[in-house]
Amino acid sequence: MTQESFSSRRQSETQEHAEQIQVNTTGQSAGVDDLLDEIDSVLESNAEEFVRGFVQKGGQ
Amino acid sequence: MSARRLVGLETEYGIIRPGMPKANATVLSAQIVDSYAQLVAQGDARVQGARWDYADESPLQDARGFAINRADAHPSQLTDVEPDQQEGIWTAESIALSGNDARIGSTLYQEKDTTDVVMNMVLGNGARLYVDHAHPEYSSPESTSPRAAVLWDQAGDEVMRRAADSAQRLGGGQLLLYKNNTDNKSVSYGAHENYLVPRAVEFSALVSGLTPFFATRQIFCGAGRVGRGMLGERAEFQISQRADFFEAEVGLETTINRPIINTRDEPHAVWDKYRRLHVIIGDANLGQISTLLRVGTTNLVLSLIEAGLAPALELEDPVAALQQISHDPSLATAVRLRGGRRLSAIQIQREYLLAAQGYCASRGIEDADTAEILQRWEAVLDLLERDPLLAADQVDWIAKYKLVTSFAQRHGLGLDDPRIGLMDLQWADLRQDKGLYYRLAARGAMQSLFSQEQINQAVAAPPEDTRAYLRGMTLQRYAPYVVAANWDALTFAVPGARRVNRVFLSEPLGGSRKDVGRLFEANLEIDEFINKLAPRA
Incomplete structure (x- = not known):
């Protein structure tokens, strides 16, 4: 492979990589928003008491 | 030199019975193990088990070349005695029961013959399931690639889920399990990694080569925590669950005065030939990519140390650096090295990455596992450098950070709101319909390597190599x-x-x-x- 075509391939790979990140990030954010939309039905009720009740004994 | 190495991962899970904060943790943990034993006995899921044999355990042997006197050991270090087997000496059970708790048999197990409770078993996939102090623990079977380490670690989460389901079906009530490392009220419990290392490698080389790496790898494998200090006294987000519980650089303890490098020296293998490096600094990861990076990069760094090629970096104060890095989710913090130079965690990780890339390239090492780890390590550092939020689909702490901060913004809350504390906890709930990690992963928001079906297979079958x-x-x-x-x-x-x-x-x-x-x-x-x-x- 010539230097020129190698570098153009690198460039297009970089662009693809950037697009890929864009897509992943968008999908990730949509997942977060979607979960937050229904968070009240997922979270345990009485947050303060529940967290206070999570008491562990020592471990390693 | 490669990213392949014999590895085993241990996880101590948080456990509660909802509505009963005073329930005895050892009893609850024993109930988990016992319920799984009953699944096995019923022939469920082809998971056979047997009693554990303590003859090989020597927890007081120090890798620096000496053993500590049994009488000088903290009771919780005596992990080689079968619970209740000996009178007059601390046992795992009596340690856990040494507070104000009732003994097994007087509370939850009143109606049961306590001698039947299984505390410790070996599973059909080669793992160990047992009660360690006051937590149920799964120790994965030995595997040789980072991907396999992830798979059999995830299998442990599934074992725990099935055990809790079984306990409920057997009429034992609801038990909730958490893959986290602190209750945010002074207590921490571990997720230990074990790496097979040739005994010929000087322990001092492991200490100097690993310390800067361990202080900084949290940026891609921390599990995230809302809470600062051992008591969680301030509601601030930090990268690592464990960082604030470490107080020493090197030592034998695992429950008090925890060291960045643990010197426990029980190879569970030919003594002259091998050392088992027992790593206690890590967080338990729910995410598959965070686990992969944690194991894969550590394997590569151990190979660098074996070859005498670890970067010559020395932190001025490793414990302080570990905590400073953990306390800064922007990753901008630079920590001081001996000699006065200051580097960020990303920069320190890059030095290790460059050394590993250079060595692998010069020796033509290109097996698929090594290639994958090198590529992912570089890619994640690139993302963290551009913007940590770009790595939210692969790094546990960033996914959690994004979830809790988005929630706080949406409702105009501070991180001290009780619902934020609950999200931090419920992130690690092992129930797939309640755990926030799982709810997020179900929406395709977390990269994964293995399907639930593959994980189920690893519950039933051991690694083959x-x-x-x-x-x-x-x-x-x-x-x-x-x-x-x-x-x-x-x-x-x-x-x-x-x-x-x-x-x-x-x-x-x-x-x-x-x-x-x-x-x-x-x-x-x-x-x-x-x-x-x-x-x-």
């Missing part, structure tokens, strides 16, 4: 004759035989499918199986 294969398969096929098992031995009692037969598995890579697969295919009677096995040990 280590002694875990022989251990797991033996339990699947010959469990009634196995009276004890541990990492490096299997003990059989055969009807009519005059004494028990002990088969040693001192070579961690022995007993693989290639070695002994034919014995299992041949469907031998038990005495014939032992006869064919014995000469190998």
Whole structure:
């Protein structure tokens, strides 16, 4: 492979990589928003008491 | 030099009975193990088990070359005694019960014969499931690639889920399990990693090579925590669950004065040849990519140390650096090295990455595992440098950070709102319909390597390329004759035989499918199986 075509391939790979990140990030954010939309039905009720009740004994 | 190495991962899970904060944690943990034992007994899911054998444990042996006097040890360091086996000496059970708790038999297990409670077992996938102090613990079978380490670690989460389901079905009530490392009220419990290292490597080289790496790798494998300080006294987000519980650089302890480098020296293998590096600094990861990076990069750094090629970096104050880095989710913090230079965690990680890339390139090392880890390591550091939020689909702490900060923004809350504290906790709930990690992953918001089906298979089957294969398969096929098992031995009692037969598995890579697969295919009677096995040990 010539230097020129190698570098153009690198460039297009970089662009693809950037697009890929864009897509992943968008999908990730949509997942977060979607979960937050229904968070009240997922979270345990009485947050303060529940967290206070999570008491562990020592471990390693 | 590669990213492949014999590895085993241990996880102590948080456990509660909802609405009963005073319930005895050891009793609850025993209930988990016992309920799983009952699943096994019912022939459910092809998961066979046997009692654990403590003969090989030597927790007071120090890797620096000395053993500590038993009388000087903190009671919680005595992990080699079967609970209740000896009078007058601390046992795992009595340690956990030494507070104001009732003894087993006087509370939750009132109606049960306590001698029947299983505290400790070996599973058909080669793992160990037991009660460690006040937590149920799963220790994964030995595997040789970072991906396999992830798979059998995830299998442990599934084992715990099934155990909790089983406990509820058996009428034992609801038990909730959490894959986290602190209750945010002063207590931390571990997720330990074990790496096989040649004994010829100087321990001091491990200490100097690993310390800067361990202080900084949290940026891609921390689990995230809302809470600052051992008591969680301030509601601030930090990268690591464990960082604030570390107080020393090097030491033997695991429960008090925790060190960045732990010196416990029990190889569970040929002593002259191997060391088992016992790593206690890590967070338990729910995410598959965070686990992969944690194990894969550590394998590469150990290889660099073995080759004498670890970057010559020395932190001025490693414990302080560990905590400063953890306390700054922007990753901008630079920590001071000896000599006055200051580097960020990303920059320190890049030095290790460059050394590993250089070594692999110069030696033509290009196996698929090494190539994957090098590529992912570089990619994640690039993302973290551009903007940590870009790595939210692969790094646990960033996914959690994004979830809790988005929630706080949406409702105009501070991180001290009780619902934020609950999200931090419920992130790690093992129930797939309640755990926030799982709810997020179900929306495709977390990268993964393995499907639930593959994880289920790893619950039932051992890795094929280590002694875990022989251990797991033996339990699947010959469990009634196995009276004890541990990492490096299997003990059989055969009807009519005059004494028990002990088969040693001192070579961690022995007993693989290639070695002994034919014995299992041949469907031998038990005495014939032992006869064919014995000469190998």
